[in-house]
Amino acid sequence: MINKLQITFLLGVFMMLFSGHAQAQLQQGQLVDGIAAVIGDEIVLESDVSEQMNYAKQQGASNTDKCEFLENLINNKLLVYEAKKDTLIENQSARIKEQANAKYNQLLSQFPDEKSMLAAYKFRTGYEMKNAIEKIDTDTYYGQAKYQRVTEKADVTPNEVTDFYNMYKMQLPEVKDEISLAQIMIYPKLTEAHKEELINKLKKIKQDIQAGESFESQARIYSEDEGSAANGGLYKNINKGQMVKPFEAAALNLQEGEISEPVESEFGYHIIQLVRKSGKVYDARHILLKATPTDDEIKTAKKKLDSLRTLIIDGKMTFKDVAFRYSDDKRTKFNAGLIPGADGSSKIERESVPGTISYELAGLNKGDITTAFEDEDNRRKAVKIVKIEDVIPAHQITLETDYDRIKQMALNKKRNEMVEKFVNSKLPTTFISIDGRYDSCNFKANWKKESIKK
Structure with a gap:
């Protein structure tokens, strides 16, 4: 309501x-x-x-x-x-x-x-x-x-937070069952042979373009970038600093009409054509082949995470230290792996936990850590372990238990x-x-x- x-x-x-x-x-x-x-x-x-x-x-x-x-x-x-x-x-x-x-x-x-x-x-x-x-x-x-x-x-x-609570406490909703979670996530690494396969495919596409095929048609056929493939791989009016660094560095080192060699970024491998450059704004086309890991590459990533999980359970490393050193999740690695909730706190309504994670947490208690499992992050396959940091039963909001939440409301x-x-x-x-x-x-x-x- x-x-x-x-x-x-x-x-x-x-x-x-x-x-x-x-x-x-x-x-x-x-x-x-x-x-x-x-x-x-x-x-x-x-x-x-x-x-x-x-x-x-x-x-x-x-x-x-x-x-x-x-x-x-x-x-x-x-x-x-x-x-x-x-x-x-x-x-x-x-x-x-x-x-x-x-x-x-x-x-x-x-x-x-x-x-x-x-x-x-x-x-x-x-x-x-x-x-x-x-x-x-x-x-x-x-x-x-x-x-x-x-x-x-x-x-x-603090006085204003208290005054807000005293004024509205009878109207504040009950908090549903919540959970606090931390995760360590890694993107599976491609083998050198797999990388070489993608690079060689892009080199062949580049050769075909230089032999007479249009960049636009090849992008529509081969590019795995959902945002630009249908438009012939074109991005217009790109501001300097807008694209990931490897893409931008390669694009801005080209002459207009020139096509780069294969370039690696966090999204996969690209070939890029600079269409136009004017000051700090440029147009570019690209063809992306995503770095989609194979089953074996995913298994290798799971094995690595499970070995790190063992170090944590044996007390040889803390979850916080492992997250900082090894996690590929930039949102959480600097915050002990804590997953932020909808209100910015570390508390998440249990019923809103994504299905894949919820399944892995079944039967676990506070302090437990899942074994490594496959998930998806930012449209990329990822492998994770998740720790239950805290379990908060449904309750009426109070200053003692929910000060940060009340402060945000105020x-x-x-x-x-x-x-x-x-x-x-x-x-x-x-x-x-x-x-x-x-x-x-x-x-x-x-x-x-x-x-x-x-």
Whole structure:
């Protein structure tokens, strides 16, 4: 159930709405319809309001107050409008456009053809769908950037945390069964023979291109990069520092039109063609062959992890030290392997633990460590061992057991109050026009209402 208190627990109201908007709008594909509101030169469509309500219902919300959903969208659009005027927020329109094209191609790779994808997402043309993705990503980027700018100095004292708890403790939800987990993850290493096989295949593809085949056609046939293969391997308007270092170093050392020798990166092996370079921005095509390990290579990785697990169990090394020295998971290796929960803490609702890990944990207790098992991380095959650091039974939130969680709630409430104050300060100088069908709404903010002609 969504209420005012629950919304303050989120990382800003707009975060929830933007994530819903992205999914809902791509599901519906309704882009041309009635205008619900205009904020500066930003527009909220009537379908935006309906889609937010539908998305919230899918997430279990019982609130169906259309006025509240519209006001949240207006708040978000005002942040976007102000962000675009903020000279300290970088204009990333080129990157966002390229990102939208990559997302479009990635979605396309999941369908037999473009017509099937457009029908599934209810778009008439690829151009229309790309524009929709770009619009969503633009709003998300600017909304988040402005939210962070407005709230960057937000902080709460211990007294404020206590005051927040005392004020809302009767409304705080019960915490479900939770678990704290740590992991050590490694990507299986390819044998030298396997690496040579991939490199030789890329060299043959390069020879075929130099003999007359087009780079684009070869990328569509052979590249395993879902984001660019359907587009002939092309990435446009790449900013320096955007790609992984081996890719960028190779690309920027080429002359326009030149093709690199095979290059190894964390994703696999590439050949790269520099298409255009202008200052710190460039276009490049590539063909990627992923470093997908064989069964034997996975077995070797499991054997290595199991031997490290034995060292931990025998007390010869700590889990923390092994994670730091051997884990390939950059998110957790510097934090004793602890897997972060949804709220940023190390506590994870037991029912939300991924199925593969949950299966391996069956029958284990606090302090136990799984044997090595195969999993997937960032679309790459990986091998892991997972330790149960703590088990927290379901309980009512208290300061003694959940101080960090309550502190985050109090901080989010303060951030939302800062955003609300910022929005109110902009109302007198921002053109805001709301459709007459919302005249009966009792908005929390003092929005100026000018009827939109139908």
